[in-house]
Amino acid sequence: MKEYKYELHCHTNMVSQCGRVHPKDIVEMYKEKGYSGIVVTEHYSPLTFGDKNYFKPQKFVDFYISSYAEMKKYETEDFSVLFGMELRHYATGADYLIYGIEPDWLRKQGNLMRLWEKQAYKLMHAQGYLVFQAHPFRPYILRCNPDYIDGIEIYNGKCDAKTNYKALQWAIKTGKLVSSGSDFHKPEHLARGGIITKEPIKTNADLVRILKSRDYKLIKTN
Numbered sequence: 205m206k207e208y209k210y211e212l213h214c215h216t217n218m219v220s221q222c223g224r225v226h227p228k229d230i231v232e233m234y235k236e237k238g239y240s241g242i243v244v245t246e247h248y249s250p251l252t253f254g255d256k257n258y259f260k261p262q263k264f265v266d267f268y269i270s271s272y273a274e275m276k277k278y279e280t281e282d283f284s285v286l287f288g289m290e291l292r293h294y295a296t297g298a299d300y301l302i303y304g305i306e307p308d309w310l311r312k313q314g315n316l317m318r319l320w321e322k323q324a325y326k327l328m329h330a331q332g333y334l335v336f337q338a339h340p341f342r343p344y345i346l347r348c349n350p351d352y353i354d355g356i357e358i359y360n361g362k363c364d365a366k367t368n369y370k371a372l373q374w375a376i377k378t379g380k381l382v383s384s385g386s387d388f389h390k391p392e393h394l395a396r397g398g399i400i401t402k403e404p405i406k407t408n409a410d411l412v413r414i415l416k417s418r419d420y421k422l423i424k425t426n
Contacts, residue, residue, distance in 0.1 A: 208240040209423065210405055211398045213290070213301060213338065213357065213385025218271035219246040224390040227275035231283065237395040241284030241405055244272045245301055245385075248316060249292040269307045284406055290338060291324065293317050297346040300324070301357060301383070304333035304412040325352035334412055336383050339363055341370040350374075355381030355415065358422070361396025362387040365426045381415055384422035398423040 211234060215223040225233075227244075234242055246252065246268060253264060272287045279285040289302040289310075294317050309331060316324065328335050336355040340347050342363055356378070358371040375382050386396040400421040405411050414420055 205402065208401045208404050209238060209398055210284075210401065210411075211239055211242040211386055211388065211395070212288070212303070212383055213245050213360070213397065214242050214388040215246055215290075216244065216271040216275070218274060219252060219268055220271075220389070221251055222247070222389050223271075225388075227271050228278055230388065231275060231278040231285070233391070233394050235283055239395065239398065240282065241286065242275070243286045243288040243303065243411065244275055245288040245290045246271055247292070248289050249299075250294065250317065265307075265311050269310070272307065284404070286405070286408055286411060291316055293320060293324070296321075297344055298340075298348045299338040299345065300348070300353070301336040301338045301385070302328060302333055303336065303415060304328075304331070304408045306408060321348050321352040332412065334381070334415055336381070338385075339367070339371070339387065340374060341367045347374070350378040350380060353380060355383055357385055358382045359384035359397055359424050360387050361385065361393055361425060362389075368424075368426075381418065382422065383415070384424060395423075396425045 216227050217223040217225055275285045287307055289305050291300045325335055334354045336357055337348050337353050338357045339360040356375040358375045359368050384397040386393050401414055
């Protein structure tokens with residue numbers, strides 16, 4: 205049976221200040237590694253928009269979406285490019301991966317960084333999106349209230365095995381959905397995580413449905 209590999213945590217040099225690789229190059233690199241697609245999850249955080257635009261990200265939504273739009277140019281029948289987000293609220297130490305989110309919806313929203321986890325969770329759920337806490341046991345990251353997440357990134361390609369194991373144990377305790385992602389920023393992060401599915405993921409609706417089903421395997425490299 206054919207299987208499909210998807211990266212669920214990826215940053216580019218166009219939007220995330222910490223990204224180092226252009227979207228076109230990222231697609232080429234992941235294709236070479238046998239992946240079938242990527243979810244672009246740029247940082248939606250104060251660092252992305254800078255001090256000058258700290259409270260006005262809604263005026264720069266097109267900038268935030270630009271890397272996804274660029275990567276989408278290199279999508280093929282055998283390689284999907286989906287839009288996602290890594291959200292951080294003001295004055296918090298938790299990051300949330302949002303799956304299912306669409307650019308057109310984002311354009312109509314206000315400043316998502318103003319929301320706290322309960323508000324954000326309700327907003328995302330009203331649209332059918334999923335909220336996962338990213339790398340919850342990385343140093344200086346705070347665990348959120350599990351009542352306001354759907355899942356936990358239990359494997360992060362930039363975290364060591366001990367840190368990822370703690371995330372796994374938390375997911376078992378809370379019964380949440382689980383995910384894996386490379387947390388790609390630069391070439392050495394390539395293909396360190398993701399999921400393996402039995403069917404292709406062509407749309408965000410496909411992604412949300414499959415994550416809810418738990419019918420996938422996690423890619424782990426340590």
